[in-house]
Amino acid sequence: xxxxxxxxxxxxxxxxxxxxxxxxxxxxxxxxxxxxxxxxxxxxxxxxxxxxxxxxxxxxxxxxxxxxxxxxxxxxxxxxxxxxxxxxxxxxxxxxxxxxxxxxxxxxxxxxxxxxxxxxxxxxxxxxxxxxxxxxxxxxxxxxxxxxxxxxxxxxxxxxxxxxxxxxxxxxxxxxxxxxxxxxxxxxxxxxxxxxxxxxxxxxxxxxxxxxxxxxxxxxxxxxxxxxxxxxxxxxxxxxxxxxxxxxxxxxxxxxxxxxxxxxxxxxxxxxxxxxxxxxxxxxxxxxxxxxxxxxxxxxxxxxxxxxxxxxxxxxxxxxxxxxxxxxxxxxxxxxxxxxxxxxxxxxxxxxxxxxxxxxxxxxxxxxxxxxxxxxxxxxxxxxxxxxxxxxxxxxxxxxxxxxxxxxxxxxxxxxxxxxxxxxxxxx
Numbered sequence: 001x002x003x004x005x006x007x008x009x010x011x012x013x014x015x016x017x018x019x020x021x022x023x024x025x026x027x028x029x030x031x032x033x034x035x036x037x038x039x040x041x042x043x044x045x046x047x048x049x050x051x052x053x054x055x056x057x058x059x060x061x062x063x064x065x066x067x068x069x070x071x072x073x074x075x076x077x078x079x080x081x082x083x084x085x086x087x088x089x090x091x092x093x094x095x096x097x098x099x100x101x102x103x104x105x106x107x108x109x110x111x112x113x114x115x116x117x118x119x120x121x122x123x124x125x126x127x128x129x130x131x132x133x134x135x136x137x138x139x140x141x142x143x144x145x146x147x148x149x150x151x152x153x154x155x156x157x158x159x160x161x162x163x164x165x166x167x168x169x170x171x172x173x174x175x176x177x178x179x180x181x182x183x184x185x186x187x188x189x190x191x192x193x194x195x196x197x198x199x200x201x202x203x204x205x206x207x208x209x210x211x212x213x214x215x216x217x218x219x220x221x222x223x224x225x226x227x228x229x230x231x232x233x234x235x236x237x238x239x240x241x242x243x244x245x246x247x248x249x250x251x252x253x254x255x256x257x258x259x260x261x262x263x264x265x266x267x268x269x270x271x272x273x274x275x276x277x278x279x280x281x282x283x284x285x286x287x288x289x290x291x292x293x294x295x296x297x298x299x300x301x302x303x304x305x306x307x308x309x310x311x312x313x314x315x316x317x318x319x320x321x322x323x324x325x326x327x328x329x330x331x332x333x334x335x336x337x338x339x340x341x342x343x344x345x346x347x348x349x350x351x352x353x354x355x356x357x358x359x360x361x362x363x364x365x366x367x368x369x370x371x372x373x374x375x376x377x378x379x380x381x382x383x384x385x386x387x388x389x390x391x392x393x394x395x396x397x398x399x400x401x402x403x404x405x406x407x408x409x410x411x412x413x414x415x416x417x418x419x420x421x422x423x424x425x426x427x428x
Contacts, residue, residue, distance in 0.1 A: 010041035010070035012063055015056075037063035041070035041095070044077040045103055055094065070095060084155065111154050111193050113144045119192040120185075125291035129257070129298065131335075133289070140185050154193040162186060162201040176207035217357045218364040218394050219349075224250075226349045227358075238333070238341045241325050244318055245338065248272070249355065252305045253362030253380055256335055256355060261295050262324045268304075270312055274381065275302030283323060285332050299383045306379075363388070367395035 015038050022029045039055045055070075057063040073090050076082050082104055091101040091109050101109040117140065124136045143165070152161055165186070169179050183206060190201045219227060228250075235243035248259040258274050266273040277295045284293070297303075307315075315324070327333050339355055346353040359380075366376045377388040 010039065010067055010074055012067050013038045013040065039063055039066050039070055041074055042078075043073065043096075043100065044080070045100075046080065047103070053095075066093065066095070069093060105155070106194065106198070113148055113154060116154055116189055116192050117141070117144060120189045122291075123188065125289075127296075129296075130287075130289045136185055139182055140189055143182065143186060143189070154190065157190060157193070157200060159200040159203050162204045166204060166207075170207075176209050180206045180209060215394050216360040216364070216391055217352070217354075218361045218391075219353070219357060223349050223353070224361060227346060227353075230345050230348060234345055237345075238338070239327050241327075241333070242341060242345075244315060245325055246342075246358070247307075247311050247314060248324075249342075249358040250362060251311045252307050253359045253366075254305065255298065255359065255381070256338060257295070258297060258381075260325055260332055260335065260338060264320055264324055267312075267315065267324060270309065271304050271306040273302070273304050283326075283331055285334050287334060288332065298381060301381060301383070303378060303381050360391070360394075363391050364394045367391050 014035065016035045017031075017033060019033045020031050022031065037057045037060055039057060040052065041055075042050060042052050044050050055066065057066060069090065073086075073095050076086055084105065087096065087101050087104045088109065090096045091098070096104075096109075098109060120140055121137060124133045124140075128136060146165060146168075147157070147161070150161075162183075166179060166183065169182065170176075174182075183201075183204060186201050187199060190199050194200070228246075231243055231246040238245075245259055248254045248262065249256075252259075252272060254262070254272075254274065261277055261279065262272060262274070263277055266275065266277070274297050276297070279288075279290060279293045279295055281293055284290070323332070325333065342355040342358075343353075346355070346357070363376060363380050366379065367373070371379075373385060373388050373392070376391070377385050380388060382388050
C-alpha cells in the first residue's frame with residue numbers, strides 16, 4: 001500500500017496481510033493472515049519541516065477515535081497554534097514521540113521532579129566544591145518538597161509560583177542572602193525543564209543584600225612576624241606539614257583546599273599551578289566527595305601563582321611524595337583539621353585571626369607593592385574585580401601605618417618637626 005503524498009488530511013487505511021514465512025538464522029517463522037488499520041497523518045514542526053507519519057491500530061473503533069485526534073493534530077500543527085496542553089495530550093495517546101514532543105515544548109515531555117533532581121545533582125557535582133554541592137542538594141530537595149506539596153509539575157511552574165516561594169521564605173525569617181542563593185538553585189533546577197531558555201523563574205528579581213561591612217583582615221607587620229616565628233617553632237606539628245602549608249597560604253595566597261590537594265606535579269621552578277586535579281581515591285579523606293574523583297578550583301579558573309625564591313627552595317628541600325601535603329596515613333588532611341591547627345597557633349598572635357587571614361595578607365601585600373588590581377585578581381583567583389578592589393582600602397591604611405611606624409623610629413623626631421614647620425635647621 002502506498003499512502004497518497006498530496007493529501008493534507010489524516011486518512012485511515014485497512015491493511016490485509018497474507019500469511020507469510022520469514023527465515024532468520026536458518027530458522028523459519030510463520031505469521032498467519034491478519035487485518036489491521038493504518039492511520040496516516042502529517043505533522044508540521046516549528047522549524048517548518050513536514051513529515052508524514054503512520055500508526056497501526058488493531059481495532060476499527062480505536063482507529064476511528066485516533067483519526068479525529070490526528071485531524072486536530074494536523075490542523076493545529078499546520079497553523080502553529082500548538083500549546084503545552086495539546087502537545088502533552090497528543091504525546092500521551094501516541095501520536096507524538098518523545099523526540100517530536102520535545103521539539104514543540106523545548107524540553108523533554110513528562111518531566112518529573114526526580115529526573116530534574118538527577119540532572120541538577122550531576123551539574124552541581126561537576127561545577128561546585130564538595131561542601132557547596134552537599135549544601136546545594138539539601139536546599140534543592142527542600143525546594144522540590146515544597147513544590148511537590150503544592151502539586152506543581154515542573155513544566156507548568158510560573159513566575160508567580162517562584163514569587164510565592166520567595167515571599168514565603170522571607171516570611172519564615174530567612175536572610176536575603178540565603179533567599180538569593182536558593183533562588184539561584186531554583187533557576188538552575190528549572191533550566192533542565194525549560195531548555196528553550198524561557199525559564200519563568202529567571203524573571204524573579206533577587207532581594208537587596210547589604211554590602212559586606214567588614215574589610216578583609218590582614219595581619220599587621222608585627223603580627224606577620226610573630227606568626228611566622230610561631231609556625232616555624234611548631235613546624236613539626238600536624239604530621240610535620242604545618243610549615244609547608246603556611247608557606248603556601250601566606251606567600252601564595254592559596255585557599256585551604258587549593259593547598260591541601262596540591263600535587264607535586266603542579267610545583268614548578270618558581271611557581272605553583274592551581275588547576276583541575278585528578279585524585280586517587282586512596283589519597284582522599286573519607287568526607288571528600290568529588291565528581292569522578294576530580295577536584296576543581298573555585299570558579300573553575302586555573303591560574304599560576306609565583307612564589308618567592310626562598311619559599312620554593314624551602315618547599316623543594318622537604319620530602320617529596322605524590323602530593324605536597326599528606327597526613328601520616330597517606331591520605332589528605334580533613335579541612336577541619338587544618339583549620340583547627342592554624343587557629344590554635346594564630347590565636348596566640350591575635351584571638352580573632354583565622355587561616356583565611358593569611359590569604360588576605362598575601363593579597364594586601366600585592367596591592368601595597370603596586371601590583372595592578374587586574375593582576376592581583378588573577379593571582380588570587382577572584383571571579384570579580386570588585387572583590388579584589390576591596391583590598392585597596394586595607395592596602396592604603398597599611399601603607400600609612402607603615403610610614404607612621406618608620407617616622408616614629410626616627411631619633412629626635414620632634415626636632416625634625418620644628419625644622420619642617422619653621423624652616424630653621426635643628427640646633428645641636
